[in-house]
Amino acid sequence: MGAAFFYHLTDSPLEATLPMLIGKARKQGWRVLVRAEDQSLLARLDDVLWAGPDDGFLPHGLAGGPHDADQPVLLGDVPSDGFSCIMSVGGAPVTAEEVGALARTCILFDGHDGTALERARGQWKALTDAGCTAQYWAQEGGRWTKKAEKG
Template sequence: MGAAKFYQLKESPLDVALPKLVVMARAQGLRVLIRTADPDLAARLDAVLWKGPDASFLPHGIAGGPHDDAQPVLIGDVPVKGFDYVICVGGADLTAAEVTALARSCIMFDGWDEAALAHARSQWKALTDAGCTAQYHAQEDGRWVLKAQKN
């Protein structure tokens, strides 16, 4: 069974932290779904990934295109089948069944936004109540630090 990792963004914004996670996942050969139901956020992340970290391009697409199945990274609100790693952003949900089906899963949320914090807490409770392992990571001095874990 996989673990749901919760990443609380307090030092760097999503636009900076997300591409770094995607680069690491792709270096390991993982196919990544960036899940969001917000079309504006999807468009913004599309632009961010076009530039990638250090001005490099990260091959990707937005869900609904003709080549979704071939995309190494897909942005949208689609089922997890065929993906190795799902990164939920913008309040997108993750189910216990998805956590167990994936090699990796995470929920990234803005640590300064009360609504995002409340949503992350409800996701934590739902997933751990369903028997999933959950890990909470916070940014400290530019790195991720494990702050809590529940099995």
């Protein structure tokens, strides 16, 4: 059974944190779904991943292409079948069933956006009330610190 990891972004933007987390997930051998409902956000993240980190390229694709099933990282609002890890961005929904079925679920949210904070709190409550294990991570001085754990 997997767990939901909540990442409260305050020091680093999504564009810096997401590639780092995808890199860690890929080192585990996980196939990753980056889920967002906003197509412009997905397009922006696609550009970020094409630019890649200085130390390596993250192979990926936008959902809807001819090779979606072959992509080690897929960006889109699609079902989680065939993935080991979901990275929810922009408030994209994740179900308790998905958390339980996947190796890892990451929910990344902007700590400077009140609406995003409220949405993440709602996701935390819904998932933990459904029996999911969850961890809450926040940035402090550029480092990630586990602030809470449930389950």
